Amino acid sequence: MNAKVADLLAAQVNKEFYSAYLYLGISKYFSQNDLPGFASWYRAQAAEEQEHALKIYDYLLDNDQDVPLTAIEEASPKFKTILDAVKEADKHEHYITEEINKIYDAAVSEKDYRTQLFLNWFITEQVEEERNSRDMITKVQMLGDKPKNLYLLDKDLSARK
Ligand SMILES: [Fe+2]
Numbered sequence: 520m521n522a523k524v525a526d527l528l529a530a531q532v533n534k535e536f537y538s539a540y541l542y543l544g545i546s547k548y549f550s551q552n553d554l555p556g557f558a559s560w561y562r563a564q565a566a567e568e569q570e571h572a573l574k575i576y577d578y579l580l581d582n583d584q585d586v587p588l589t590a591i592e593e594a595s596p597k598f599k600t601i602l603d604a605v606k607e608a609d610k611h612e613h614y615i616t617e618e619i620n621k622i623y624d625a626a627v628s629e630k631d632y633r634t635q636l637f638l639n640w641f642i643t644e645q646v647e648e649e650r651n652s653r654d655m656i657t658k659v660q661m662l663g664d665k666p667k668n669l670y671l672l673d674k675d676l677s678a679r680k
Pocket residue numbers: 535538567568571615
């Protein structure tokens with residue numbers, strides 16, 4: 520595998536683990552603000568990000584590449600409002616989309632066909648991730664300012680496994 524593509528993929532393993540950390544930070548904010556449904560939704564999201572990291576990790580090992588397990592940046596997000604917290608997740612997903620696209624660009628210019636195929640899954644996944652984070656902003660904007668509605672939304676979010 521091309522060294523540049525391998526380096527970008529290895530860096531993405533770290534970024535996906537950081538995503539898990541960030542989502543755990545968001546989940547913690549909701550736990551500490553008595554919204555267990557939101558907390559469990561973001562905790563499930565954190566678990567999904569770890570799976571993303573391991574998917575890339577496995578792909579690198581399958582291709583006989585090393586994966587340096589570099590330090591994961593601290594995530595201690597602070598939010599003033601619920602809307603701030605869900606917007607942070609949305610911002611982060613757009614950043615991740617850009618990073619995936621950069622790896623794809625490198626795979627195209629290096630004629631790395633297998634990595635292009637591998638990244639298809641992530642490109643599709645980002646459509647769903649952006650959609651979910653955008654929907655969450657809409658829900659909070661529509662329902663978040665009335666305690667009763669917020670309570671019902673929180674209950675609704677607790678349904679995610
Ligand atoms: Fe991810």
